[in-house]
Amino acid sequence: MCFCGDPCKMERSDEEDTYRRRYWMCANWAFDPPEKAIIRGELEPPPLCDFEEWIDTEVKPEDRAHLEGCKEFDREIERRIALRKKEEEERKAKIEEERARIAALNKVEREIKLARAKRAKAAL
Structure with missing residues (x-):
């Protein structure tokens, strides 16, 4: 009581x-x-x-070991989350780089076509 x-x-x-x-x-x-x-x-x-x-x-040794195991598990989860986040950022950067490269190629192709069209028009 x-x-x-x-x-x-x-x-x-x-x-x-x-x-x-x-x-x-x-x-x-x-x-x-x-x-x-x-x-x-x-x-x-x-x-x-x-x-x-x-x-x-006092805390029992098996309870302390369990707590340390939980802490290690939490650290591993945090490490994996950070790794996945880094991989995702790298993947996004690679996609953005590829888009920029394709856009630059398309721009060059348009300029070439425009120059050809001007020459063809001037030749007539």
């Missing part, structure tokens, strides 16, 4: 320095009623209580 008289509940930490350590906390500490009950006005939040007490004194 908590100091406020309500039952406590056990939770696990998600913080990096206390990852997966268990602790007791007052059920009123993180009161989160269903959204429908709030909309209907049926619930009033109970008095908030800040009782917390650690059960585990």
Whole structure:
């Protein structure tokens, strides 16, 4: 039981320095009623209580290893995203370069045709 008289509940930490350590906390500490009950006005939040007490004194080695694995996975995902972004930028640059090259060739062809047409007209 908590100091406020309500039952406590056990939770696990998600913080990096206390990852997966268990602790007791007052059920009123993180009161989160269903959204429908709030909309209907049926619930009033109970008095908030800040009782917390650690059960585990340190992070277990397997939990620390799991956390490190998660961090490594996140780094790998970020690396892959950066690589894909770079490849996409290079692909777009290559397409733009190809379009510019084709536009330049078309311009030269038009100028050649215009020059031929002028010579043909002058020869008549």
